[in-house]
Amino acid sequence: MAKITYIESNGAEHVVEAQAGVSVMEAAVRNMVPGIDADCGGACACATCHVYVDPDWLDKTGKRESMEESMLDFAYEPKDNSRLSCQITVTDALDGLVVRLPEQQG
Amino acid sequence: MTETLAIIGAGQAGLSAAASARQEGFEGRIRLIGAEATPPYQRPPLSKAYLKGEFEIDRLHLKPAEFYESADIEMDLGRRIVAIDRDGKTLTDEAGAEIAYDRLIIATGAPPRRLSLPGADAEGVFYLRTLKDSDALRAILDVDGTIVVVGAGYIGLEVAAVARAAGRDVTVLEIADQPLKRVAGPAVSAFFANLHRDEGVDLRLGTGLEEIETTHARVSGVRLTDGSRLPCAAVLVGVGAAPDQGIAADAGLDCDNGVLVDETALTSDPAIWAAGDVANFPSPFYGRRLRLESVPNAIEQGKAAGTNAARAAAGRDPIVYDALPWFWSDQYDVKLQTAGARPPNETPGMAEVIRPGAAGRSFSVWTTLNGALQSVDAINDPAAFLVGKRLIAARGNIDLDALADPSQDLKSLL
């Protein structure tokens, strides 16, 4: 289990207990965190699960694959810490993770 | 008195309609009625990660149970509607029980076309639409013997890829001269033909199935249109899907390759909408009718149907469904993403250009009609997919020569 905090663009915080093995996107959907559409269900095909990873956590969340990288290039307001949350797998090491949501998806 | 919005079909479109009606402020009862016993789930993994066994069942659910409670959506699962009485505004289920509605949304999807040839009912013949189908198919992936896939559409090819990865011998039969002929252009078809052959699939084009041979009512082989025979352990049929429009047509709703709706997802009855695989709709963008079988269409058209049912209840004007179609497919390590709707092959005024991608096995096909960009098929090339999506939506004409030049930055086209 890992505690993950999702912060909406309006500042609203959602703290969820995420199960190891699912993605950061799935943990949000299962806990009804608004602002992550995830239309493709995690297939890395839609780019509607964009989040900004808190800079302190960038080492632990790992690197973007090239597919994800190109998708993010065209996301709404991409930044250096942009990730597709369906491509980050929850592990115990991510306990305490903080991600911020963009103003809109796509 | 509170109104009831009934939705037939608890799939991707039905769920989207229910959620959107509530979000739009509908205050009455929302009843989501589904023939399957499972709450709404995603189908794409059924021929991909879930079939491979890389995905547990609870990851398929589209929403957690609390969602239905908090949105006050009544789930009525394992219940099949067999008749719609439009005058009395009641539905009848298999057991003869009646459900009253004020407004209705039909989201019954498109189940697989079934074969009707000798042996088609034998044990070992599979179709793939539901979770149950995928579970049954997964069980045979560990068995010895060839798997014959009938039809080289997306589902057939995705299953072929999973079966190859599981180490099975796979033969794919396709009556057309190319795979994916109905949905893709020649370049994409040829790419997938080569891909599957490279991966060891015995792809037989221009070859159909004549008969399924059986031993003790179990599949033992197939006889092909070229007269040859092939022993096999199982047959997966992927010859397309047909809209589940029976109850709508019986109720006198206009149907023609799907339930006919207008651009607001409304059927020929002002109290009934339809959405998803079952709906045949006029695309304002393409100026022709489309019936799409894709998740994004189910989500967005479901949204339009649910929103408009809520708006009608409140006496407000409807929204128009004009989202750009898109789709994806995963086979081996290849991802196809399609933006827009490709004109049928050989439409006059159609032109296309192939643009090489940045990485090895990547390229994109850009199709125009009288100069206007219609669709982009991107193979391992998400940048082309996303740029294409925006360019199509912008409805501009496009310089195909500039596109074909890989030294031109895609972003400069935006």
Ligand SMILES: Cc1cc2nc3c(=O)[nH]c(=O)nc-3n(C[C@H](O)[C@H](O)[C@H](O)COP(=O)(O)OP(=O)(O)OC[C@H]3O[C@@H](n4cnc5c(N)ncnc54)[C@H](O)[C@@H]3O)c2cc1C
């Ligand atoms: C194996 C597979 C892989 C796919 N892969 C992709 C992909 O990669 N990308 C993509 O975009 N799309 C994909 N699709 C297509 C996508 O899943 C469908 O377009 C989408 O599910 C359509 O949603 P729907 O709600 O219209 O229909 P469905 O999801 O099929 O839901 C319809 C529901 O209605 C129920 N129903 C029917 N009649 C009745 C009745 N009379 N009473 C009560 N209930 C009834 C059915 O049991 C069903 O549960 C795939 C489909 C399959 C089968």
Ligand code: FES
């Ligand atoms: S959910 Fe579609 S890309 Fe992440």
